[in-house]
Amino acid sequence: MSLTTVSRLLAKFSLSFYVxxxxxxxxxxxxxxxxxFARMNLKQPIEYWRTFQYTGEYRSKCYANRASRVLRTPKDEWNPKYFLEVQNMDCFRA
Known part of the structure; x- marks a missing residue:
């Protein structure tokens, strides 16, 4: 079976690859x-805050792009039931 045939069959059943x-x-x-936390530390000096390193949950990937491609129908692409879990935001003190 060729790649074109498989693609055509998937399209026939309204399935597409999504990240x-x-x-x-x-x-x-x-x-x-x-x-x-922000209220407790409101009056801390600027030097105190410069010792922190903040990382966002979407930006702190240690490895290459981990996007996995999955088969979904167009209506299921944004269905919360199929979302992947991620790590929490972290804050490290230097």
Missing amino acids: AKIKPKLTEKHKLESLN
Whole structure:
């Protein structure tokens, strides 16, 4: 069976390859904890904050692109049931 035949059959059943979407783990609890942390440390000097290194959950991939391609129908592409989990945001003190 050729690649063209397989592609044609997938299209016939409305299946396409999509990059799996990522579901952030930021919950209301995390937002509240972050807000409380900011309030507690509001009066810290600038030098205190320069010792931190912040990493975002989407930007801190240690390895190459880990995007996995999955077969989905167009209506399932953004269905939250199929989202992948990611790590939380981290903050490291130097």
